[in-house]
Amino acid sequence: MNIKKIKKIPKPFYFLGSIIIVYFITFILDRNLFNVIINYFYEIFVKVIPIFIIIFILMVIVNYFITNKFIIKHLNQK
Amino acid sequence: MKIKKKKLEESISKAWKSLYKTFPVLLGTILLISFITKIIPKSFYTKLFTNNIIIDPFIGSLTGSISAGSPVISYILGGEFLNQGIGILTVTAFIVAWVTVGLIQLPAESSLLGKKFAIIRNITSFIFAIIVAIITLILKLI
Numbered sequence: 001m002n003i004k005k006i007k008k009i010p011k012p013f014y015f016l017g018s019i020i021i022v023y024f025i026t027f028i029l030d031r032n033l034f035n036v037i038i039n040y041f042y043e044i045f046v047k048v049i050p051i052f053i054i055i056f057i058l059m060v061i062v063n064y065f066i067t068n069k070f071i072i073k074h075l076n077q078k
Numbered sequence: 079m080k081i082k083k084k085k086l087e088e089s090i091s092k093a094w095k096s097l098y099k100t101f102p103v104l105l106g107t108i109l110l111i112s113f114i115t116k117i118i119p120k121s122f123y124t125k126l127f128t129n130n131i132i133i134d135p136f137i138g139s140l141t142g143s144i145s146a147g148s149p150v151i152s153y154i155l156g157g158e159f160l161n162q163g164i165g166i167l168t169v170t171a172f173i174v175a176w177v178t179v180g181l182i183q184l185p186a187e188s189s190l191l192g193k194k195f196a197i198i199r200n201i202t203s204f205i206f207a208i209i210v211a212i213i214t215l216i217l218k219l220i
Contacts, residue, residue, distance in 0.1 A: 063089035
């Protein structure tokens with residue numbers, strides 16, 4: 001019998017999921033507080049996006065120029 | 079200088095994969111920060127941190143040591159801590175410890191690099207996080 005392999009949910013999603021549950025509870029208990037929190041979240045998120053784009057570009061540049069071979073070549077002097 | 083298309087594609091895909099892995103944690107952290115910031119009043123932090131030159135970075139370093147994740151997340155957290163009125167001393171120690179000390183990763187580090195090495199490296203990094211924080215504050219004040 002073929003047992004289908006169930007894909008494991010990555011651990012970070014458990015963290016995200018648990019926080020979404022907390023938000024859901026807040027939404028049920030106090031909608032005004034939920035709106036205040038969501039607005040604040042939006043403010044931070046908008047600030048973070050351009051930083052993330054810069055980080056992505058820097059990561060691409062680093063990945064392009066600094067390869068494993070490059071590191072081994074320069075660290076393997078001794 | 080000629081850019082190799084295949085190598086560039088590989089670099090983009092590698093960068094995208096690592097950012098994709100970080101994204102749920104980042105999103106969760108921002109959600110958590112927003113929640114905590116609005117739930118806990120600012121006066122709580124001013125009571126917790128008393129501007130002591132040793133205790134404040136010690137708490138920061140301890141918090142950073144037990145936390146794990148991408149350094150980007152520590153910068154976001156650090157920025158929010160500063161907004162909440164927490165001193166630069168604590169925030170610096172927190173960021174340095176977040177990056178250099180890894181209590182959660184200690185078993186993996188000790189198995190790969192040796193128990194003695196891992197413990198010594200983590201203890202020195204913890205102490206140096208406090209020292210770096212003090213130096214940063216002094217240099218900032220000059």
